Amino acid sequence: MTATDTYRLLRAFCDELARCGLQHxxxxxxxxxxxxxxxxxRQPRIHSWSHLDERCAGFFALGAAKCSGRPxxxxxxxxxxxxxxxxxxxxxxxxxxxxxxxxxxxxPELREVGAGQTIDQVKLYGDAVxxxxxxxxxxxxxxxxxxxxxxxxxxYWTAADGPPGPVHLxxxxxxxxxxxxxxxxxxxxxxxxxxxxxxDAPVEEVPSGGRHPFGRIVIVAGAERDRxxxxxxxxxAARAGIPLLADPxxxxxxxxxxxxxxxxxxxxxxxAGAHRPEFVIRTGDLPTSKPLRAWLAGLDTAQIAIDPDxxxxxxxxxxxxxxxxTTRALLDSLTGAEVIPSAPEWLAGWRAADDAAGAALARSLxxxxxxxxxxxxxxxxxxxxxxxxxxSSMPIRDVELFLPAREDGPRVLSNRGANGIDGTVSSAFGAxxxxxxxxxxxxGDVALAHDVGGLLAARRLGLPLxxxxxxxxxxxxxxxxxVAGESDAFEQHVATPHGLDFSHAAxxxxxxxxxxxxxxELRGAVxxxxxxxxxxxxxxxxxxVENLALHRRAAEAALAAIHEPLM
Ligand SMILES: Cc1ncc(C[n+]2csc(CCOP(=O)(O)OP(=O)(O)O)c2C)c(N)n1
Ligand SMILES: [Mg+2]
Numbered sequence: 001m002t003a004t005d006t007y008r009l010l011r012a013f014c015d016e017l018a019r020c021g022l023q024h025x026x027x028x029x030x031x032x033x034x035x036x037x038x039x040x041x042r043q044p045r046i047h048s049w050s051h052l053d054e055r056c057a058g059f060f061a062l063g064a065a066k067c068s069g070r071p072x073x074x075x076x077x078x079x080x081x082x083x084x085x086x087x088x089x090x091x092x093x094x095x096x097x098x099x100x101x102x103x104x105x106x107x108p109e110l111r112e113v114g115a116g117q118t119i120d121q122v123k124l125y126g127d128a129v130x131x132x133x134x135x136x137x138x139x140x141x142x143x144x145x146x147x148x149x150x151x152x153x154x155x156y157w158t159a160a161d162g163p164p165g166p167v168h169l170x171x172x173x174x175x176x177x178x179x180x181x182x183x184x185x186x187x188x189x190x191x192x193x194x195x196x197x198x199x200d201a202p203v204e205e206v207p208s209g210g211r212h213p214f215g216r217i218v219i220v221a222g223a224e225r226d227r228x229x230x231x232x233x234x235x236x237a238a239r240a241g242i243p244l245l246a247d248p249x250x251x252x253x254x255x256x257x258x259x260x261x262x263x264x265x266x267x268x269x270x271x272a273g274a275h276r277p278e279f280v281i282r283t284g285d286l287p288t289s290k291p292l293r294a295w296l297a298g299l300d301t302a303q304i305a306i307d308p309d310x311x312x313x314x315x316x317x318x319x320x321x322x323x324x325x326t327t328r329a330l331l332d333s334l335t336g337a338e339v340i341p342s343a344p345e346w347l348a349g350w351r352a353a354d355d356a357a358g359a360a361l362a363r364s365l366x367x368x369x370x371x372x373x374x375x376x377x378x379x380x381x382x383x384x385x386x387x388x389x390x391x392s393s394m395p396i397r398d399v400e401l402f403l404p405a406r407e408d409g410p411r412v413l414s415n416r417g418a419n420g421i422d423g424t425v426s427s428a429f430g431a432x433x434x435x436x437x438x439x440x441x442x443x444g445d446v447a448l449a450h451d452v453g454g455l456l457a458a459r460r461l462g463l464p465l466x467x468x469x470x471x472x473x474x475x476x477x478x479x480x481x482x483v484a485g486e487s488d489a490f491e492q493h494v495a496t497p498h499g500l501d502f503s504h505a506a507x508x509x510x511x512x513x514x515x516x517x518x519x520x521e522l523r524g525a526v527x528x529x530x531x532x533x534x535x536x537x538x539x540x541x542x543x544x545v546e547n548l549a550l551h552r553r554a555a556e557a558a559l560a561a562i563h564e565p566l567m
Pocket of ligand 2: 471472475
């Protein structure tokens, strides 16, 4: 077995990934992984994005795959490098994002004998991956070349097929790791650039039989990976007069039936009680909103969950029917069918409350820069060609409550599989790399500090990103939780103020930095930078305690307003 064997096999493997449709790969440096890295880089149809830090590489790949809906490969060297991909692999598993992880490893004779940079990489990510495969150390023959082509196809289609998710191939690589001769040609691929193995997903059956929902229906739409299904769902709800409680991640916050302020409406026991539906149809992942989750948990009505992969998301154990289908298939089955919403008052009651709450929320925010005002304003300013990548913690919650319904609003993405604050900067850059159009990242200061190394993508990879940083010097979310009362340790160990001056981070990583003081200045900065070619951090300074008080005032105002039309 020579370096030529290694490189011939890896060239066939990468060629096959490209034939299947792989467009992006992330590399991280090392000696052992050099054959994989070089083979990816030399495959002209794959855009290889170089990273220093494997954790960033993993999350960048995740963002690119989430944005494009296609598998993205990520490779790294042996040892703890591979372990640094674990957070992104776990997020990909939970969020159903297709990743192809290619780790380099020592060959068998160098394992468990004290060789450097060697850890046990077999099944390193446990159950988080859909498929693990230990690749052998082979010579390149027509048979092994054909086999490795099928291996690439299997990796690609396994990652892509429902539910999408990460796969892990561990490649033992024997020295020499660098070629000293040119590679002979390879004619083991199929003619016409076809993949060695094509893959047909099962033809989607439109669910049939059973009773169609009727009467007082609500639709709860959560994060959806089909980026156009949400709009169709919104159109259907509007035609059928069904209130549509749409998380921004569903892509369905449009149309005359959308109820955007469910998070605050359902905090009101009177409203929640008076608006109990007879049927709930749930599509996508469960939204973040606690009041919505609690309301769904307390309903004794029929709840139907639609999921393209048949995944059981139901922490409260209240779903009584599962439909294994995509949202579009559901819509096909319902269109033209007897969907009989109750009297028009059903939607009208929700509509009036939602409008009243929305107006009250907006009024209570006034025109001073604040965290919720930024979330609301980005929803108003960004256009449909823009992607708003939202970090976990308060940004995703503020977007859920304050992002207005709009026909031509931005696409909203977030890492909500495992709700981590890690890797968010890298994921947003990954989305930008995968052609998301202009990307705006809305992120808190702790999350930015956590993935500050992700900023390197701005200069090294030449990717533009507008980062709207909500800097409240710590984890503002914890002020909303009972732990805020533990005054001996709260500030230092839970809120974790850091006093970082992010203008220095911007300077270190070659990003522009702005600190607007008014909504007008913020708007100017966002509009200038989203169509530019540089990365800018736009910092909005806020105060955690004031932020809590503002949220409380806004919710009180909204709840007071919804009682006016009811009275
Ligand atoms: C990787 C990871 N570590 C810790 C947490 C717990 N956590 C949730 S929110 C949060 C604070 C986030 O602070 P920041 O990004 O500033 O947002 P803010 O709460 O101020 O809106 C932390 C540490 C997490 N979700 N993920
Ligand atoms: Mg913060």
